[in-house]
Amino acid sequence: MTDTRTKPPPPGAYQLTQLRALESEAVHIFREVAATFEHPVLLFSGGKDSVVMLHVARKAFWPAPLPFAVMHIDTGHNFPEVIEFRDRTVEELGVRLVVASVQASIDAGRVAERPGVSRNRLQTTTLLDAIAEHRFDAVFGGARRDEEKARAKERVFSFRDEFGQWDPKNQRPELWSLYNGRHQPGEHIRVFPLSNWTELDIWRYVAGEEIDLPPLYYAHRRQVVRRDNMLMSLCEWIQPAEGEEVLEALVRYRTVGDATCTAAVESAATTADAVIVEVAATRITERGATRADDRFSEAAMEDRKKEGYF
Amino acid sequence: MELLRFATAGSVDDGKSTLIGRLLFDSKAIFEDQMEAVEQASLRRGEVTNLALLVDGLRAEREQGITIDVAYRYFATPARSFVIADTPGHVQYTRNMVTGASTADLALILIDARKGIVEQSRRHAFLASLLRVPHLVVCVNKMDLVGYDQDVFNAIVEEFRAFAIRLEVSDLSFVPVSALVGDNVVHRSAAMPWYEGSSLLHHLETVHIASDRNLIDVRFPVQYVIRPHRAEHHDYRGYAGQVAGGVLKAGDEVVVLPSGWPSTVAAIETFDGPVAEAFAPMSVTVRLADDLDVGRGDLICRPHNRPHVGQDIEAMVCWMADGALKVGGRYAVHHTTRTARAVVKDLIYRLDVNTLHRDESATDLGLNEIGRVRLRTTVPLFYDEYRRNRTMGSFILVDEATHATVAAGMMLDPSHGG
Numbered sequence: 072m073t074d075t076r077t078k079p080p081p082p083g084a085y086q087l088t089q090l091r092a093l094e095s096e097a098v099h100i101f102r103e104v105a106a107t108f109e110h111p112v113l114l115f116s117g118g119k120d121s122v123v124m125l126h127v128a129r130k131a132f133w134p135a136p137l138p139f140a141v142m143h144i145d146t147g148h149n150f151p152e153v154i155e156f157r158d159r160t161v162e163e164l165g166v167r168l169v170v171a172s173v174q175a176s177i178d179a180g181r182v183a184e185r186p187g188v189s190r191n192r193l194q195t196t197t198l199l200d201a202i203a204e205h206r207f208d209a210v211f212g213g214a215r216r217d218e219e220k221a222r223a224k225e226r227v228f229s230f231r232d233e234f235g236q237w238d239p240k241n242q243r244p245e246l247w248s249l250y251n252g253r254h255q256p257g258e259h260i261r262v263f264p265l266s267n268w269t270e271l272d273i274w275r276y277v278a279g280e281e282i283d284l285p286p287l288y289y290a291h292r293r294q295v296v297r298r299d300n301m302l303m304s305l306c307e308w309i310q311p312a313e314g315e316e317v318l319e320a321l322v323r324y325r326t327v328g329d330a331t332c333t334a335a336v337e338s339a340a341t342t343a344d345a346v347i348v349e350v351a352a353t354r355i356t357e358r359g360a361t362r363a364d365d366r367f368s369e370a371a372m373e374d375r376k377k378e379g380y381f
Numbered sequence: 382m383e384l385l386r387f388a389t390a391g392s393v394d395d396g397k398s399t400l401i402g403r404l405l406f407d408s409k410a411i412f413e414d415q416m417e418a419v420e421q422a423s424l425r426r427g428e429v430t431n432l433a434l435l436v437d438g439l440r441a442e443r444e445q446g447i448t449i450d451v452a453y454r455y456f457a458t459p460a461r462s463f464v465i466a467d468t469p470g471h472v473q474y475t476r477n478m479v480t481g482a483s484t485a486d487l488a489l490i491l492i493d494a495r496k497g498i499v500e501q502s503r504r505h506a507f508l509a510s511l512l513r514v515p516h517l518v519v520c521v522n523k524m525d526l527v528g529y530d531q532d533v534f535n536a537i538v539e540e541f542r543a544f545a546i547r548l549e550v551s552d553l554s555f556v557p558v559s560a561l562v563g564d565n566v567v568h569r570s571a572a573m574p575w576y577e578g579s580s581l582l583h584h585l586e587t588v589h590i591a592s593d594r595n596l597i598d599v600r601f602p603v604q605y606v607i608r609p610h611r612a613e614h615h616d617y618r619g620y621a622g623q624v625a626g627g628v629l630k631a632g633d634e635v636v637v638l639p640s641g642w643p644s645t646v647a648a649i650e651t652f653d654g655p656v657a658e659a660f661a662p663m664s665v666t667v668r669l670a671d672d673l674d675v676g677r678g679d680l681i682c683r684p685h686n687r688p689h690v691g692q693d694i695e696a697m698v699c700w701m702a703d704g705a706l707k708v709g710g711r712y713a714v715h716h717t718t719r720t721a722r723a724v725v726k727d728l729i730y731r732l733d734v735n736t737l738h739r740d741e742s743a744t745d746l747g748l749n750e751i752g753r754v755r756l757r758t759t760v761p762l763f764y765d766e767y768r769r770n771r772t773m774g775s776f777i778l779v780d781e782a783t784h785a786t787v788a789a790g791m792m793l794d795p796s797h798g799g
Contacts, residue, residue: 098664130652
């Protein structure tokens with residue numbers, strides 16, 4: 072029972088770098104899902120986490136094409152650069168894009184829009200309806216545990232009941248790299264391949280792999296208003312309120328979501344390497360700096376996640 | 382840069398959250414808005430700044446002042462990136478610590494210098510050794526409250542070492558700290574000139590983890606078969622998977638289990654190009670020189686170094702469900718990429734995690750209990766002893782009705798028990 076190669080290798084040999092270890096873990100997760108689920112789908116918004124997720128997914132199945140579609144939950148309040156990027160990316164990769172529209176959910180009377188409130192929370196209904204309609208049984212999301220304290224408790228394979236609900240107090244234990252994706256028809260599993268990545272890891276990976284991102288992730292001049300101490304970009308849905316001064320600022324986005332609740336930060340970083348320097352020095356979390364939706368309460372994210380949010 | 386995963390165990394009373402808070406704060410991994418939120422929340426509760434609120438992410442946890450579930454925290458220094466699996470000491474401690482320790486390179490145990498070694502310290506050390514966490518660091522905390530007394534520290538070290546002899550711990554270190562003041566956490570403390578070791582953070586940055594993996598026994602569980610069905614890759618057939626042990630090289634003679642057919646590794650491929658060799662935990666695609674019938678759940682290994690193959694499995698299991706494990710119970714078993722059904726043939730003993738006493742008269746295992754069992758599986762599993770390879774020697778049991786994960790298992794060598 073002995074191999075000819077029984078000598079241990081020299082110390083330091085055969086060690087993966089941290090980014091390669093994270094990539095390898097994510098590739099393993101993608102393949103596990105492709106091998107054991109019927110209808111997976113990958114949530115793709117054009118945001119940096121979903122772009123990195125898609126990049127790693129391609130690597131997992133190369134030279135075969137992606138064995139699943141991608142889906143965008145479209146609030147209708149988009150940055151045009153991001154939609155253009157989304158369409159170009161799916162075209163280049165030859166993957167199927169499913170767009171589920173919050174506007175359509177509003178029109179169908181599934182949800183009611185409240186004036187002055189972002190459509191962020193409404194996405195949950197649209198997402199769950201689309202999952203049911205297409206019978207998706209595994210849904211890949213780009214959420215990371217370092218983003219937010221409720222997400223720090225999230226499993227890689229996260230069970231959702233037939234109402235799409237997350238029960239944080241009753242999660243399946245997740246040991247080693249043995250994932251339990253078993254579920255009944257109508258239930259589904261959210262899968263988070265980038266669980267163990269941090270914002271800095273994402274940027275280092277973007278730089279190292281030369282991954283293309285929508286241009287608003289890099290410094291550019293833009294008209295903004297300062298609202299609730301955040302820089303909101305002027306667009307169809309954001310107009311200066313009385314007393315608000317329109318500023319032209321050099322900004323970039325740390326996260327990209329619904330245009331009505333995602334803010335910019337002042338920055339001169341025009342490359343991924345320059346962003347890394349900024350991120351490494353920053354003292355504010357990306358959600359705290361840029362997401363109006365997470366500042367409602369200590370448990371804003373937990374409450375949305377329980378309902379079935381991303 | 383390397384990644385180090387470590388698990389912390391203990392309760393708020395040991396100063397665990399303060400220690401984690403100190404590590405995160407001093408390494409600048411806590412952001413100002415997080416700190417501000419914690420300060421505001423503490424104020425509302427009329428408390429001094431409570432660093433536990435950083436870690437306790439769920440509403441119920443904050444309301445009840447307890448930690449319910451494993452939380453993962455991240456920080457990095459120029460030397461290494463760290464993932465902390467922070468496991469609570471109160472509720473479900475065994476289940477949570479086993480979960481956190483399953484992927485950890487290192488376990489950190491806190492002992493209150495005033496109280497010395499308590500039942501919980503022994504339990505944590507035992508669970509870390511059961512899960513084969515390669516490195517164990519004991520932080521003797523609250524040294525400021527015992528006047529930084531070297532004798533107090535030495536007595537705890539001596540007592541712990543005597544106890545740890547009964548466990549299999551390959552690397553054991555002790556650091557006297559005060560998490561509250563910061564002594565020996567990030568920087569060496571002037572208050573304890575008698576301590577000649579490194580600070581906790583320096584130890585975490587430098588502990589040698591490269592040789593913890595098995596680089597000898599080649600194990601490649603086939604996870605997924607890649608067949609592009611495209612004109613330019615018409616006959617392409619690649620076996621995708623994550624290396625579970627050894628160093629697999631292009632040109633290696635291999636066999637595929639269970640068929641036993643021999644072949645040769647034609648190429649080891651990745652999106653970024655072919656590689657000459659692959660080792661754990663690399664995810665790669667292996668192509669064989671021969672056209673064989675290979676699928677998910679098969680195993681590629683070397684002809685003269687094969688794992689155990691069998692349907693009668695002996696293992697230590699940690700039970701994680703409300704309903705008890707009983708002899709005769711049937712479950713689904715997930716082992717590497719292989720799935721089977723299993724029946725519990727025998728409960729050999731139940732282990733008391735505090736005294737290590739083996740109760741051979743036990744007839745079931747309740748929630749958070751650990752015991753040694755014999756299973757019979759519907760198909761053969763290809764496995765190594767857990768102590769030799771954590772990936773090849775671990776499994777979970779899943780309830781086929783509720784789909785809940787009900788047990789974690791660590792396989793034993795069938796030839797000489799253990």
